[in-house]
Amino acid sequence: MSVPSRLAAFAVLLGLVFGGAVLLGAATDPTDAPVASTGHGDEPGADDAAHGDAAPAVEGDHDRAATDSGAAGHDAHDPAAPAIGGLAVAQNGYALELDRTRFVATGSARLRFRITDERGRAVRDFRVEHEKRLHMIVVRRDTAVFRHVHPTMRADGAWEVDVALPAAGTYRAYADFTTGDGKQTLGADLFVPGDVAPEALPAPRTTDRAVDGRGSTAAGIDVTLDAPPIRAGRVTTLRFAAVRDGQPLDALEPYLGAKGHLVALREGDLGYLHVHPTEGAAHDHGAGADAAPHANETSFAATFPTAGRYRLFLQFKVDGRVRTVDYTVEVGR
Ligand SMILES: [Cu+2]
Structure with missing residues (x-):
């Protein structure tokens, strides 16, 4: 194939993928109003690609001190102390271990994971917080897709939940739970291979x-x-x-x-x-x-x-x- 026709074919392919992404977006959020949808509808331009597929965000621990308080106890918190979580896959002696991290774009992907302690044993002693023992948030890294699900724990300590990953991209999965050591939020990346059309962050509106x-x-x-x-x-x-x-x-x-x-x-x-x-x-x-x-x-x-x-x-x-x-x-x- 000549270079021009290869380019043309690529452009057609891009158009197909782009159109597919728009259709998927419409399927999950039919609004075409200029709202900050959960989301989709805002122009899925490629101008935001800089952080659309970021590497796993295991960051430094300059904020660790705020959350590293093992003695914090159940839901203890100081509103004056900034606390940010979800940047580490393992922290405070706990680790989020996913059975798999690659999925196809689908209406329902089965997530399986364990929360393990320092010896690699599945943690099973969770405290109920906001009526659940574990909350899972899954967000595409451009924040255009947001999910909040409640996995169920099997007797062996493995958690399972179905979550819709409607389009290609890298997603961040947060496990938010509380143990005797206090509140923990661990995060890991999930991958849905394919052509990604990262969306720009919606403009601020109230x-x-x-x-x-x-x-x-x-x-x-x-x-x-x-x-x-x-x-x-x-x-x-x-x-x-x-x-x-x-x-x-x-x-x-x-x-x-x-x-x-x-x-x-x-x-x-x-x-x-x-x-x-x-x-x-x-x-x-x-x-x-x-x-x-x-x-x-x-x-x-x-x-x-x-x-x-x-x-x-x-x-x-x-x-x-x-x-x-x-x-x-x-x-x-
Ligand atoms: Cu929840």
Whole structure:
């Protein structure tokens, strides 16, 4: 084949792959509104490739001290101490061991893994946190795909869960759990081979339309984020209010023991922030006292450790269905 025709064939192939990715995106999120979808719909340009397929992000441990407190105990936390997790596959004596890390793009991939201790034995003594013994978050490294699933543990300590990895790319899988040594968040990369069209981070905006587990926005629920200008290292209260047709929702139904569940990820390394609902005495640090007085609101206290952009994924339940909204926020120095 001549060089020009090879190029032409390549261009056609790119077009096919690109079209496929768009179709996949549409299948999981049919919204074409300019919302920060969970996601897809924002132009999947290749301009963001710089971090789309980053190498495994086992970073230095300058933040380790904040999370390395074995004596921290159950859900003990100091809101003033920035804590970021998920950057290491093994930390604090625990390791995340995945049976496999390569998958095909599919609606349902079976993840199997164990949490092991320093002797390589499967850990089985987990504490219930937010109603589950282990939470698993899976995010494509451009944050365009977000999953939150709850694996089940077999008697031998192996965990299993099905998760949809709808398009090619590198994904970060976080295992978020609590043991007698405190809260742990380990992370490992998953690979879905194929042509990747990394999406740019959505621009910051304060309102997003909720997507349900089927990718539908038909419920017409909009959630607005209200927060003061965010500064690195300071406790910030993030308040979310849900409306439908412009009217405040009557209630946010209990989800994982609270009115909402928030995941915050740092752009660049996908560092996983620990954020805490401000509702309920057990979690109330004062910073968010009476921060969520309305039935349609939920709020969290977060300390963003460094300046830059972060992605927020808020999940809540309305009409019996878990719904997700996402945001990009800028954190100043
Ligand atoms: Cu969970």
